[in-house]
Amino acid sequence: MRVLIICTEKLPVPPVKGGAIQTYIAGAVPYLNENHAITILGRDDPSLPDEEIIDDVQYVRVPGKLLETYREGIVNFVKDNTFDLIHIFNRPRLVCPVRDVAPNSRIILSMHNDMFKIEKIDPAEATKAISQLDKIITISNYIGEAIVKLFPEAKPKLQTIYSGVDLDRFVPIYSDKGRKLGDWIRKEYELESKKIILFAGRLSANKGADVLIRAVHKLTKKHSNVALVLMGSKGYSDNRMTDYIAYINAMANRFSIPVITTGFVQPDQIQNWFAAADIFVCPSQWEEPLARVHYEAMAAGLPIVTTARGGNTEVIEGNKNGLIVENPDNPEEFVTHLSTLLTNPKLCKQMGQHGRNFVERNHSWDRVVSDIANVWKEIDYNIQNNTTIGSVTLQGKKQLMENIQDTEQKEANADQEIQGEKRDKNINTRLSVIEEQQSPITQKTQLRKKKKLPYSPFNRSRSKNLGLVSILF
Amino acid sequence: MSEEQLIIPWEIDSTLGKLYVPPYIEEMALEVLQHYNFKVNQMEVMATKEEKGGLIWKIETDQGPKSLKILHRRPIRSLFSIGAQEYLRKIKKARVPSIVKTNTGENTVEMGGKIWFVAEWIESLYEVKKDLEGTKILSNAIGEFHHLSKGYVTPIGAEHASRLYRWPKAYKRTIKKMKWFKDVANTHNDMPASRLILSTIDTFQEQARRALTMLENSPYSQLTARGNKEWGLAHQDYGWGNGKMGTGGMWIIDLDGVAYDIPIRDLRKLIEESLENLGKWDVSWILEILEAYHEANPIEDAVFEILLIDMALPNLFYKNMKEMLYEPRLFLDEKLKSDVERIIELDHTKWPVIEQLRKEWKGGKNK
Numbered sequence: 145m146r147v148l149i150i151c152t153e154k155l156p157v158p159p160v161k162g163g164a165i166q167t168y169i170a171g172a173v174p175y176l177n178e179n180h181a182i183t184i185l186g187r188d189d190p191s192l193p194d195e196e197i198i199d200d201v202q203y204v205r206v207p208g209k210l211l212e213t214y215r216e217g218i219v220n221f222v223k224d225n226t227f228d229l230i231h232i233f234n235r236p237r238l239v240c241p242v243r244d245v246a247p248n249s250r251i252i253l254s255m256h257n258d259m260f261k262i263e264k265i266d267p268a269e270a271t272k273a274i275s276q277l278d279k280i281i282t283i284s285n286y287i288g289e290a291i292v293k294l295f296p297e298a299k300p301k302l303q304t305i306y307s308g309v310d311l312d313r314f315v316p317i318y319s320d321k322g323r324k325l326g327d328w329i330r331k332e333y334e335l336e337s338k339k340i341i342l343f344a345g346r347l348s349a350n351k352g353a354d355v356l357i358r359a360v361h362k363l364t365k366k367h368s369n370v371a372l373v374l375m376g377s378k379g380y381s382d383n384r385m386t387d388y389i390a391y392i393n394a395m396a397n398r399f400s401i402p403v404i405t406t407g408f409v410q411p412d413q414i415q416n417w418f419a420a421a422d423i424f425v426c427p428s429q430w431e432e433p434l435a436r437v438h439y440e441a442m443a444a445g446l447p448i449v450t451t452a453r454g455g456n457t458e459v460i461e462g463n464k465n466g467l468i469v470e471n472p473d474n475p476e477e478f479v480t481h482l483s484t485l486l487t488n489p490k491l492c493k494q495m496g497q498h499g500r501n502f503v504e505r506n507h508s509w510d511r512v513v514s515d516i517a518n519v520w521k522e523i524d525y526n527i528q529n530n531t532t533i534g535s536v537t538l539q540g541k542k543q544l545m546e547n548i549q550d551t552e553q554k555e556a557n558a559d560q561e562i563q564g565e566k567r568d569k570n571i572n573t574r575l576s577v578i579e580e581q582q583s584p585i586t587q588k589t590q591l592r593k594k595k596k597l598p599y600s601p602f603n604r605s606r607s608k609n610l611g612l613v614s615i616l617f
Numbered sequence: 618m619s620e621e622q623l624i625i626p627w628e629i630d631s632t633l634g635k636l637y638v639p640p641y642i643e644e645m646a647l648e649v650l651q652h653y654n655f656k657v658n659q660m661e662v663m664a665t666k667e668e669k670g671g672l673i674w675k676i677e678t679d680q681g682p683k684s685l686k687i688l689h690r691r692p693i694r695s696l697f698s699i700g701a702q703e704y705l706r707k708i709k710k711a712r713v714p715s716i717v718k719t720n721t722g723e724n725t726v727e728m729g730g731k732i733w734f735v736a737e738w739i740e741s742l743y744e745v746k747k748d749l750e751g752t753k754i755l756s757n758a759i760g761e762f763h764h765l766s767k768g769y770v771t772p773i774g775a776e777h778a779s780r781l782y783r784w785p786k787a788y789k790r791t792i793k794k795m796k797w798f799k800d801v802a803n804t805h806n807d808m809p810a811s812r813l814i815l816s817t818i819d820t821f822q823e824q825a826r827r828a829l830t831m832l833e834n835s836p837y838s839q840l841t842a843r844g845n846k847e848w849g850l851a852h853q854d855y856g857w858g859n860g861k862m863g864t865g866g867m868w869i870i871d872l873d874g875v876a877y878d879i880p881i882r883d884l885r886k887l888i889e890e891s892l893e894n895l896g897k898w899d900v901s902w903i904l905e906i907l908e909a910y911h912e913a914n915p916i917e918d919a920v921f922e923i924l925l926i927d928m929a930l931p932n933l934f935y936k937n938m939k940e941m942l943y944e945p946r947l948f949l950d951e952k953l954k955s956d957v958e959r960i961i962e963l964d965h966t967k968w969p970v971i972e973q974l975r976k977e978w979k980g981g982k983n984k
Contacts, residue, residue, distance in 0.1 A: 190621060209693055213774055349793065358800070384626070390942035391797040398804045 145228040145524055148249075149173070150242070151186035152234050153214035156205065160191055162380050162411050164436060165233050165256055168307065168512075175513040177201055180520065185221055187214060215241050222246050229523050236265050239273035250523045250533065252279040254305075257433055258290045267294070274298045276534050278523055281305050281516075284434035284455025300536040303519065306459070308512040309439035309503055314415045316445030316500050317422075318493070325419035333404055335420070338371040339486060342421035342446070344414065344437045345376050345428075347389050347405075352427030352451070352472060354392050357403065359427075359478035364401050367486050371401060375417045377408035418444035422492065423485050426450040429472050434458060438466075439507050442499030447492045449481045459507075465499035624687065624729035626670045636662040638672060642729070646674065646685065649726045649733045652719040655680040670731065671873075675738055682738035683717060687731050688873050695732035696775035698873045699724050701766065701850055702736075705872075709765040712868040714739055739868055742861040749902060752891040753909035755860045756884060758867035759852065760913030763880040766849035779845050779877035780853075784837060788829040791935055795822035798938045801945050808949035813957050814938070821931040828929040835926055836919040837879075845877035855883045856890055881920050884910050885927045893933060897963065898970035900977060907978065921978060925971055934960050 151157050152165060159166035166186075173182060182201050187208025188194055194205045206217025218238060222230070223245040230249045232238050234256045242251060253273075260270055274280070280301045282288040288302040315322040330336050341360060345351045353374055360372045374392070377383045396403035406417065418424070424441035426448065434455030441448050442459070448466030450456045460466045467481040485492050622641060629637045650657055655678040663673045663684075671689030675682060688695035703724060705711035714736040716724050725734045745751035771777045780787075799818050802811040841848075852859065853874040861868055888906055892898055910916065916924070937956055941948045 210774065210776060354797075354800070385943070387794065387797070387939065387942055391801060394801045394942055394945045395804050 145180050145520065145527070146226065147176075147180045147182050147520065148222070148225070148227040148230045149182060149184045150218060150230065150232045150235070150238060151184065153187050153208035153211050155187070156189040156192055156208075157184055157186045157203070158192075159411075160189060164307075167411070168256075169233065171308075171509055172513045172516055173201055174199065175510075176517060176520070179517070183225075183227070185218060211235070211237060218242065219245050228527055229520060231520075234259055236260055236270055236273045239276055240269060243276045248533075250278045250527060251276055252281065252519065252523065253277050254281040254283075255287050255291065256283050258287060258431075260291045260294055262294075270295060271297070274301070277301055278526060278534060278536075279303060279519055281519060283307050284458055286431070286455030286458065287433050305512060305515045305519075306434070306507060307436060307439065308507045308509040309436070309443045311443055311504060311508055313412075314418055314440050314443035316443070317419055317496065318445055322419045322444065325416055326421075329416050329420035333402075335371050335402065335404075337369065338402065339367070339369055339423070340421045341370055341372050341423050341425055341482065342417060342441075343372070343374045343376070343425055343427065344417070344440070345426070345435065347374065347376050347378060347386070347392065349388055350428065350430040350432070351376075352429040354388075354395070355429070355473060355475050356425055356427040356478060357392055357395050357399075359475035359482065360401065360403075361395075361399050362475060362479050363482050363486075364399070366483060368401075370486070371404065372396075373404045373406065373417060373421065375406045375409055375414065381408055383407045414440070415444070418446065421446055423482065424448050425478065425482070426456060427469070427472060427478065428453045428456060430454070432456065439503055442503040442507075445496035445500045447485055447495035448499065449478060449485070459502070461498070461502065465495050465502055622729060624670045624731050627667045629665070629667055636665060637667075638662055638665065642672065642687070645728050646733075649728055650676075650685070652721070652723075652726050653717065653735060654720045655683070655717075660685070676735075682740060684714070684736050684738050685733065686736070686873075687729075687733050689731065690873065691776065692727055692730070692732045693774065693776040694778060695873060696725070697771055697778045698875050699732065699734060700772040700775055701769055701875045702872045704769045705762075705765055711762060711765045712863075712866055713762075713872060714868070714870060739861075739863050739870070741863040742868060742870075743863070744857050745860075745862050745867075747857065747891070747894050749891075749905060751857075752887065752906055754862070754867060755855075755857065755887060756906045756909040757913050758860050758869065759855050759880075759883050759887065760910040761867075762852065762869050763849055763883070764914040766875075766880075768846060769850060770846060777845075777877075778875070780851070780882075781841050781845055781848060781877050781879065784879075785829065785832060788825065788832055788930065791930060792822060792825045792829065794935070794939075795825060795931075798941060801941055802949065805945045805949055808945065809951045810949040810954040810957060813954055814949075817957065817961060821934045824929065824931045825935075828926055831926045831929060832923075835922055837923060840879060840919055840923065848877060848879060850875045851878035851880040851883045853878070853883070855887060879920065879923060880914075881916065881924045882927060885924055885932075889928070889932055893963065898966040900970050900973045903970065903974060904977060911980075916980070918980060921980070925975060928967070928971055931964070933963065 149169060151169060155161050155163035155166050157166045158170045169184065173184065176182060177200060183204060184201060185204050185206070188205040192205060196203050204221055206214065206221065208214045215238060219241050222242055227246065227249050230242055230246060230251045231254065232242065232251065233254045236253060236259055239251060239253060259265065274295055274297060278301070280288075280291065280298055280303070282291070282302060282304050283306065285304050288304055291302070292299050315325070317323065317326055330338075330340070343353055343356055347353055357372065360370060363370060378386050378389065393405070396405070409417070418440055421444070424437070424444070424446040426435055426437055428435060428451050430453060432454040438448060438450065438456065438459050442465060448460065449469060450460060450466055451469045451472035453472060457468055460468055467484065469477045469481060471477055624642060624645070627637075627639050629635060646660070657676050657678050659677040660674045663675050665672050666689050669689035670687070672687045674685045676685050688698070699716065702713055703716055705713050706715050717735040717737065718724065719726060725732045727733070745754050795818060799815065802814045802818070805811055806815070852869065852872065853876055854871065855869075859869065859871045861870065888903055891906065892902070895902065907916065937953070937960060941953070
C-alpha cells in the first residue's frame, strides 16, 4: 500500500528533539517499510530539510507549532498526492480536513492522549471524524474507554496497542551489564550503600513527585538507608525553574536523606538511572494515558509502586510485578508499599524478574510493529474487498482475530523455547547477542544528535546535575 | 544548516550590574536593527527580564526615539500581543505605542527564538499619583482600553491567548499552592515567619475554597459563553508602571501579556494595589474607582458579581507567599512575619467592605 503517516505539529521526525510519538514512529517505520511505500508528513525543523528520502522512506516537512498553520500544510500536501492509507497520530482535528482532500483513502488514527475531550475538539467535529475512520488505535484501554464515554459509536473501531520498550537498552539490574551501569552511577553520586528509589518524569504537580518526597521523608524513620532520585525537569530539554520545582526543592533540601534531582536527562541516557535503582515509583496524581516509564522500569527488572490512575494499572499484574497505591494523594500508602519492598529484598527481586519477563513477552518493539502491521493488513483487506469507508466489517474483524491468534501462537512458541533454561543466563546471552547486532531502533537512538544543555535551575540547590531525561508526548 | 543561537535566560550579579546584557544578544540587536530603515545613534538598556530572556532598549534614531524590545514568550504567543497592539493603535486609535514596520513591512523580526519589535517611544510619559485621583485616572484608562479591545481576532499564525475559561483552574491552583506554602513552612518551621504562617494559612485556604464555590455558582459560565471576541482583552499586568500620563491622555504600555479574559480582573488588581497602599479596605474609595471605570466601560451586574468573587480570593496573601518556595531560608524572615501581620489586619477590614459594596454599588448610578 501507499501509506502516509501524519505526525503532530509539535516535534519533528526523526526525533531530533525527542518526543514519545516521534520516537514511536521512528522505531516502527524501518520494519513497516518492508511491505509498504511510506511517506512521513511532519513539522519542519531548522536542522532538517523540508523534503528528503532516507532508506526508501519519503519525509515531507511543513510549518508546524500551531495546529491551524500545520493543518494548512497537511491539506495542501494531501490534495496533490494519493494514498491508500493515511495514518494520523494523536490529532483527531486533522481527520476531517484530510478527508475533504482524500475522499477515497482509508484513514486510521493512533491516540496517545485523551485528545477527544471537549476542550480539545468540538464534539460535532469529533463525531464526524470518528465516522470517517476505519480504525482507532489507542495506547491503553483507558484512552479507548475515555473516547467511548463521550462517543459510544467509536467502540467497534477501537484497538489497544500497548507501546514497547527497547529491551536491549534497558537492561535488568541483575544482569552483568545492568550491574556495571548501576555501579558507575552509584559511585559517581556516592550512593554505593543506599537503597535507591527512582522517580522519572516531568516535574509537575500531576506527576506527584511532591507526594513521593513526603512519603520518603516519613519512610526514613524506619529505613534510614534510602536515597531518592528525581529524574526529570519542567519539560523536554527544559530546565527552567517553576513554582512547583521550587516547592519540591524547598522540601527536599531540608531532609536528612539524599535527594538527587538530575535535571533534564537526554532520552538515550535514562537507562543509566534505571540500572542504578532498587525500586521504581510512579506517583502520578492525574488520570494519565499510561506512562512509558512502567515499561522501562520493568525492562530494568525493578519492582514498581504505581497509582490507580488512568491506564497505569493495566500493566501491573497484582503483586507480581508491582504494588498499586489506591489513594495517590496520601503519602502513607506509599510508605506502606515501600516498607514492604525495602524489608523484603527477595520479593523485590521476584517482582523485578517477573516484570522483565512481562515486558519481554508483551512489550518488545517487535510486538508493537507486528500489531501495527496487522492493522494495516486489515485495512488492505478492506480495500481489496471494497468495504464502505469508516464501516466495521465482519470480515475485517475476522481477519483481525486470525492475526491475534497467530501472534499469540508465536508468543506461546517463543515461551516454550525459553522454558527449561535459566532465566538470568538466558537474558545475559540474549543481551550479548544483541550488543553485537544492534536493532535499527537502537541505532536510530544513538544517531540522535546530542544537544547542548541549557542553564539548570538545579544548580541553585545542592543537588548535582547529571545532565539528562524525560518522557513527553 | 547549522542551528541558530537561541536566546536563553541569563544571570546577573553585583559585578555585572543590573542592566547587563550578554554580548551575543547585543550582537543580535545590531543584526535586528539592520531590518529597519532608520539610523540608530545610541541605544540604552532600560530594563531586563533576564530570568526569562526578555529585554527593552531605548534607541535614539534619526527618526526620533524608539523602543526595541525582545519579548520573552514563545514567538507564536508574542505574535498575539503584537497583533493586539496593532489592532488597538491602528483600528481603534487607542493610546498605545505605534509599532514601527521593518523595511519589508513586517511588524516583527524573529531571532534567537524570540520575537523582536520596534515601537515609538512616548517621550512625555509620567506616573500618575498614588492617591485616589491618580487611581481613578488609571481606572478610567484601563476601562477605555478594555472597551477598545473588543472585537480583536487572533491573527493567522499566532497562538490564541485566552484566560477567559481558565478562572476555575486558576482558583484551584491557588488552593493547591496554599498547601505548598504550608508544606514548606512546616519543613522550615524554625524560621521566624513560619509559625505565624502556619497558624493562619488554613483560614486563607478556606477563603480560596469558598471563592471557588462562589465562582461555580455564579453567572461565570453564562458570561464566558459569549466568547473571547465579545469580551476583548485584559492587560494582565496593569498598574502605575504600565499606565502613564502623556500627550493626549493616558497611555497603556507593555502589552506583551494581553489575553482574552473577563477584563474586570485588571481592575480588581488595581483596586487591591491601591488599598494596600492605603492600608485598609474602604467602601467609598472603591466606589469612586469603580465609577471611574464604569464611565469608560460600563460594569454590568453579573460582572460586578464576578469582581466581588475575585476580591474574595486571598490575593494579597498569595502574592506575598510565592517567593517562599524559591528561597525559604532567606524569605521566611522577620520581614515576612511583619508583612503577614499587616496582611491579616488588612484582611479583617476586607470582608465588611465587600458586603457593603454589594449593597451600595448601584451600577454607576451612585452619583
